[in-house]
Amino acid sequence: MDITRLETFLLLTELGSFTEVANQLYCSQPAVSKQIKTLEDELGVPLFNRIGKKNHLTIQGVYFKRYAQEIVNTYSMAKEHILQLENLEEGSINFGATNFIGVYLIPEILATFREKFPKIQINFTISSSKKLIALLENDTIEFAFLSGYIDLIKERFVIHEVFKDNLKVIVNSNHKLANRTSITFSDINDETFILKGENSSMYKFLCKRIGKDFFKDNVLLKISNQEGIKEAVLKNLGISIMSEKAVQHENKLGLLKTLDLKDTDLTRSINLVYDKNHNLTPAAKEFFKCIE
Incomplete structure (x- = not known):
């Protein structure tokens, strides 16, 4: 009619x-x-x-x-x-990110977007990469921010690199290596590593870049939460490897020290991911512009 x-x-x-x-x-x-x-x-x-x-x-x-x-x-x-x-006078965006990205990278973008479009409702999910991919597949969220080493079906998803993240070895400020700026494998061969479990994407990434055998006997403490890992390093229970952005505050306060691992590329990509068949809302498109 x-x-x-x-x-x-x-x-x-x-x-x-x-x-x-x-x-x-x-x-x-x-x-x-x-x-x-x-x-x-x-x-x-x-x-x-x-x-x-x-x-x-x-x-x-x-x-x-x-x-x-x-x-x-x-x-x-x-x-x-x-x-x-x-005209972005109303509407909403639904998206997600993994824990590190959601806590340390997205808030600044959210602040920029919120200032430009205060009437847009934001629904932001922080979860595991596995759960976020499932949410993308059933159209619950429009897009997600995932680490570049996450396996995705390239025929289904659009994948854009939006950040570069540098991983560092982190030690307590009282650790014997704290006065160094860079180290070699031999310097940390006998250290206790505090990392996420074998099923985590971070652990898999480190195994690919450093080698699974290196962590075979050294990882004696596994903590699923990034903040828990930092607390364990602060208590001098061992050392870890994580994004330098995640320890900026502790570094400035002199509580933790970040060290480069020589001859090893620990740079990872942070990707923006969305379904190729999904029609992005105007709000989502404007959110993408806030990343650039």
């Missing part, structure tokens, strides 16, 4: 004259008559009794007018809301 025909019908119920409707719509009288005839054919009932120069609603027309008005009003409201979405 055509909205224009409904609007013409409603105007005719007000004016009662095909000629007046045609004048107001800047079209010919036959064009108006054709629209009304098409509408009556679609419904299978007459909508007007034509008495003299005036057109009066039939009983079917009286009932239909109420519904036609509701349809036109709803359509008008939908257009207005869509326009507001396009």
Whole structure:
């Protein structure tokens, strides 16, 4: 059913004259008559009794007018809301990130976006990469920020690198290596490493870059939470490897020290990921601009 025909019908119920409707719509009288005839054919009932120069609603027309008005009003409201979405006067974004990215990288972007678009509702999920991929696949979230070493189906997802993250060896400020800026494998060969478990993406990344055998006997303490790992290093229970961004505060306070591991590239990519078949909302597109 055509909205224009409904609007013409409603105007005719007000004016009662095909000629007046045609004048107001800047079209010919036959064009108006054709629209009304098409509408009556679609419904299978007459909508007007034509008495003299005036057109009066039939009983079917009286009932239909109420519904036609509701349809036109709803359509008008939908257009207005869509326009507001396009102009970012309302709307929402749903996205996610893994723990490190969500805690240390996203807040600054959120602040920039919030300042520009204060009326947009933000639904932000911090979870494991596995859960975030599942949320992407069932369209619960529009996009996610994931580490570059996460395995994704490239045929399904758009993957953009948005950050470079440098991993460092971290030690307690009282550790024997704390006065160094860089170290070799031989310097830490006998150290106790505090890392996430074998199933974590970080552990898998380190095994690929450093070698699984290196951690075979050295990882004596496994903590799933990044903050817990930092606390363990602060208590001098061992050393760890994590993003230098995650320990900026402790580094400035002189509580922890970051060290480069010589001859080893511990730089990882942080990627923005979304489904190729998903139509991004205007709010999501503007959020992407805040990253650039």
